Amino acid sequence: MVGxxxxxxxxxxxxxxxxVRITLVDRGNHHLFQPLLYQVATAGLSAPDIAAPLRQILRRQKNxxxxxxxxxxxxxDAKTLELDCDGGNETLAFDYLLLATGATHxxxxxxxxxxxxxxxxxxxxxxxxxxxxxxxxxRAESETDPDARDAWLSFGIIGGGPTGVELAGTLAEIARHTLQGEFRNIDPSRARVRLIEAGPRVLAxxxxxxxxKARKQLERLGVEVSTGTPVKDITADGYRLGETFVPAKTIVWAAGVSASPLGECLGVPLDKxxxxxxExxxxxxxxxxxxxxxxxxTLKQANGKPVPGVAPAAKQMGKHVAKAIRARLKGVGIAPFRYRDFGNLATIGRMAAVVDLGAWKFSGIVAWWFWLLAHLFFLIGFRNRSVVLLNWSVAYWTHQRAARIILGGDDTRC
Amino acid sequence: MVGxxxxxxxxxxxxxxxxVRITLVDRGNHHLFQPLLYQVATAGLSAPDIAAPLRQILRRQKNxxxxxxxxxxxxxDAKTLELDCDGGNETLAFDYLLLATGATHxxxxxxxxxxxxxxxxxxxxxxxxxxxxxxxxxRAESETDPDARDAWLSFGIIGGGPTGVELAGTLAEIARHTLQGEFRNIDPSRARVRLIEAGPRVLAxxxxxxxxKARKQLERLGVEVSTGTPVKDITADGYRLGETFVPAKTIVWAAGVSASPLGECLGVPLDKxxxxxxExxxxxxxxxxxxxxxxxxTLKQANGKPVPGVAPAAKQMGKHVAKAIRARLKGVGIAPFRYRDFGNLATIGRMAAVVDLGAWKFSGIVAWWFWLLAHLFFLIGFRNRSVVLLNWSVAYWTHQRAARIILGGDDTRC
Structure with missing residues (x-):
């Protein structure tokens, strides 16, 4: 199992x-609850809150x-793979292999x-x-030139999918509420947070x-939403949206992913x-x-749509592979993989979210509570759940964010 | 105020x-609760648990x-200082200056x-x-050579002061309890944790x-305590203790500090x-x-001993400076600084600590609870306290550590 x-x-x-004897190979030491990664990026949670060591999760599973x-x-063909180790490489032979190394931007x-x-x-x-x-x-606080200061307070989030929407909504909340009253030369609530989607709508x-509804909720939180115009260029000083150059010192890419390069090792044709x-x-x-x-x-479902790249689909695929391996060991066959879609949810910011459960669709506060409970429920491990709940409760009541610590040594200047 | x-x-x-108009300059964005830093190093707490943004702490203080x-x-002489900024340097003039930039190793x-x-x-x-x-x-888990494996499981903590004692005790607990059952090729409890003090005793x-008592508690936790022999050399492969070379891939320096180099800018003689x-x-x-x-x-007390480099002394000095500045503004004098010693405490590991309150001295479980409550009490901010308490409770009952996440990108191999 790789990943x-x-x-x-x-x-x-x-x-x-x-x-079976299983070797689980991962380049990190932890399982990451990726759906909450944006909370770490926006200082709401600290890194260990959404990650758990793989060894700890699996320590009782002796195989x-x-x-x-x-x-x-x-x-x-030879059914081997090579591990890149510190003290030289190492070859592992396998009967069955699962490659699940995910995607990168x-x-x-x-x-x-x-x-x-x-x-x-x-x-x-x-x-x-x-x-x-x-x-x-x-930087904005210590900048004396007004144009440069505005550029430091201009944020561009590129990509209107769930990650882009979550980042933009949370960043607007930080600027408007969390940092309120903490600066003397700037008004953080004047920060310009722009969410840029090349397609016709966010959360496509x-x-x-x-x-x-998501667009309206974003705008209520103070996010400028731009749709239908692609970003043509990105530099250290800003981005070009169609023909307009927008000065912005902080730009985040949430627009596209490609699969991990490990797929290339298989020697089969890949999609773009x-x-x-x-199969x-x-x-x-x-x-x-x-x-x-x-x-x-990538796999097409019976309805012609591909299985989406979301956590529930990945879990279902993983379980299916386990079932298939068990069946093979017994010499029996199993039905092909079928994705069961339990719904789709995305959070937008404080008390704003959208939920699509097929028959039921809702947005706003109720959707936000639903999102919160669903994410807490799926988060691995007792400790993480309670810490996350505590951080969220405090954040909710105080508008504060628990992890507003700048790390990274020598270039932390001004 | 610098620091x-x-x-x-x-x-x-x-x-x-x-x-007064105060400018507080710090190279970081946060106040750090340094007495719990060893808990972050040993994966018990995450970085934001023991730090709070200075802006957040001071946001209501408008001066x-x-x-x-x-x-x-x-x-x-000119009563100015220069800030090193991203967009060029900046000069600040002051009426009064407090330099409090601490120490480094x-x-x-x-x-x-x-x-x-x-x-x-x-x-x-x-x-x-x-x-x-x-x-x-x-690394030990993936190492096949037995000597190299032992070197990865050999830890040297140099310096028997409070930091060294805390690190050694906690590391022994991690090896003996936290990681139990998680590895397949190594037995983490066979890790060798050695605390090395050049002087005659730990916690001098x-x-x-x-x-x-501290030595006995350390030994009970599985730490080898070495006193009276200084470390003569340190390489990538181990350390030389007197004439013996001890292979060890992980060595921590807790032996000495020197003051921040900013003292040199004052142009007065410094101690060694x-x-x-x-004055x-x-x-x-x-x-x-x-x-x-x-x-x-550095300042000698009336009893001839210097004021110790501990958090309570720093707080008292800070408050004294504020009092002195207030008095000067009113044109009155105040008594010289006098350090009030409320006692000295050090934790050693799970349920082991020593406390010296002058008249009262105790060690073991009672001391550990005393240490725990004292540190929770002094930790800044509601949120930090509750998260820390929660992490500690879970750690106490499960032997688990909340922050066992390896970060730092590309060289996380094997």
């Missing part, structure tokens, strides 16, 4: 009492060895934008972004009426986002013992 | 309603401007040891150390019988640890408008 995210970890757990390592190559060929508009996929990304957001206000995976098109049983075409699951896989 | 630690922050707060900046030079002329034996003074230090400690067990600032010898009113000799407080200052 300790939702797909990999759920597959491992579903093989709990199976007669698992956890290895913190990167996979450098896979030989699909993609700049669609504009890789130089990466330096000015970082994305948000790992805890390190989130901490870098937190630092960048908090420092922008510090939701029904149209919920997209419209680098994902592995899998209905989640195996790689021509390699019936290699499974791919989660954001690294 | 937002205990001395600087307490001085600022004690000037709350005074007719304060907070500046996140480094001070590059001080002109004591010192290697007594063996600066090349710094690379192999990092110290613990800032949050960044603590996160680096956490990463190093957690990675050592990961405590009475001798408490030092002896770089501290500024101050009994905490001013710099020859510069009655410049105060120095906290770990950067």
């Amino acid at each position: 300790g995210g939702f797909a990999g970890l759920w597959a491992v757990r579903a093989l709990k009492s199976a007669p 698992v060895v956890v290895r913190m390592a990167t996979v450098s190559t896979i030989d699909a 993609a700049y669609f060929g504009n890789e130089r934008w990466a330096a000015h508009a970082p994305g948000l996929k790992t805890l390190d990304d989130a901490l870098d972004l937190r630092r960048k957001l908090l420092l922008a206000f510090e 995976s939701f029904p149209e009426d919920l997209s419209e 986002a680098g994902r592995v098109p899998v 209905p049983d989640l195996t790689v075409p021509g390699h019936p013992d290699i499974f791919v699951a989660g954001d690294l896989a | 937002g630690g205990f001395a600087g922050l307490w001085a600022v707060r004690a000037l709350k309603s005074a007719p 304060v401007v907070v500046r996140m900046a480094t001070v590059s030079t001080i002109d004591a 010192a290697y007594f002329g063996n600066e090349r040891w710094a690379a192999h034996a990092p110290g613990l003074k800032t949050l960044d230090d603590a996160l680096d150390l956490r990463r190093k400690l957690l990675l050592a067990f990961e 600032s405590f009475p001798e019988d408490l030092s002896e 640890a770089g501290r500024v010898p101050v 009994p009113d905490l001013t710099v000799p020859g510069h009655p408008d410049i105060f120095v407080a906290g770990d950067l200052a």
Whole structure:
């Protein structure tokens, strides 16, 4: 099993009492609850609140060895893979392989934008972004030139999907409420938070009426929402929206992901986002013992739409792979993978969210409470849940954010 | 006011309603509760749990401007100082100056040891150390050579003061309890944690019988305590203790501090640890408008002993400076600074601590509870206290540690 995210970890757990020896390889030491990553980036939670060590989660499951390592190559025919280790490489042989290394941000060929508009996929990304957001206000405070000051108070969030919407809504709340009264030279509530979506509406995976509600809720929180115009360029000083250059010192990329590069090792054709098109049983075409699951896989459902790149889909895929391996060991077959869609939710900011459960659609405060309870419920581990709940309660009542600490040493100046 | 630690922050707060304009300069954005820093280094707390943004603490105090900046030079005669800013330098003029920038680790002329034996003074230090400690067990797990594996499981803590004792005790607990059952190739409880003190006893600032109790409690937790033999060399592979080379991949420096280099800017003679010898009113000799407080200052008490470099002394000095400034504005004099010693406490590990209140001395479980309550009481801010209490409760009952997350990107391998 390569990757300790939702797909990999759920597959491992579903093989709990199976007669197999599992090696779980991950480049980090922790499982990350990615849906709350934006809360770390916006200083609401600290990194350990949304992550748990894989070893700790799996310590009672005796058929698992956890290895913190990167996979450098896979030989699909010889059924081996190579771990990149400090003291030299190491080869692992496998009977079955699950590749579930997820996705990373993609700049669609504009890789130089990466330096000015970082994305948000790992805890390190989130901490870098937190630092960048908090420092922008510090820089604005000590800047004497009014234009430069405005540029420090101008934030561009590129991409109107759930991550972009969450970041924009929370950032507007920070500027308007959290930082209120703390600065002497600037008024943080004058900060300009702009959410930029190239397509016609935000939250495109939701029904149209919920997209419209999300836009209204964002605007109420103080976010400028721009749709229908793509970003043409990004520099250290701002972004070009159509023909207009908007000065902005802080730009965040939430616009696109591509699959982890590990898919390339398999030697099969990939889709244009680098994902592995899998068979209905989640195996790689021509390699019936290699499974791919989660954001690294792409599979069309019966209705013609692809399985979405969301946490519940990854968990379901992981469990399906475990079931398939159990069945193979017994020499029986199982039905192909079918995604069960329990609904779609996105939070926007303080007391604002949208929920689409198919038959039921709602937005606003009720949706926000629903989102909050659902996320608390799915967060792994007792301790994380209670700390997160506590931080959220305090944040809710005081508008404060628990993790407003700038880390990162020597260049923390002014 | 330069420095937002205990001395600087307490001085600022004690000037709350005074007719002054205060600029508080700190290179970070937060006040740090340094006595719990070792808890961040040992993954018990996350960084934001023990830090609070200075702006947030002071936002209601309207006579304060907070500046996140480094001070590059001080002109004591012209009464100006220079801030090192991103967009060029900036000069601040002052009527009164308080320098309270604390201390950093010192290697007594063996600066090349710094690379192999990092110290613990800032949050960044603590996160680096956490990463190093957690990675050592990961490396041991994937190491096949038995000698190399033992070196990854060998930890040297150099310095038997409170920080060294706390780190050694907690690390032994992690190895023996927290990580139990999580590894497959190594037995973490076989890790060798050695506390090395060059002097005759650990916790030398405590009475001798408490030092002896601390040693016994450390040994019960599984720490090897070595006293009376200094470390002669430190390399990437271990340390030389007297004539014996001890292989150890993880070495921590808790042996010495020297004052912040900013003292040199004053142009007065410093003591050999770089501290500024101050007058009994905490001013710099020859510069009655410049105060120095906290770990950067050194002052002999009436009993001939120097004021100790502990948080309560720094707070008292900060408050004294505020009082002195208020008195000067009114044209009256005040009594010289006198340190009030309320006692001395140090924690050792799970349910082990020593407390010296002068008349009362105790150790063991009662001392540990006393230490715990005292530290919770002094921790700034409601939120931090409750999160810390919650993390500690969970840690106490489960032996788990909340922040066992390895951060830091690309070199997280094996």
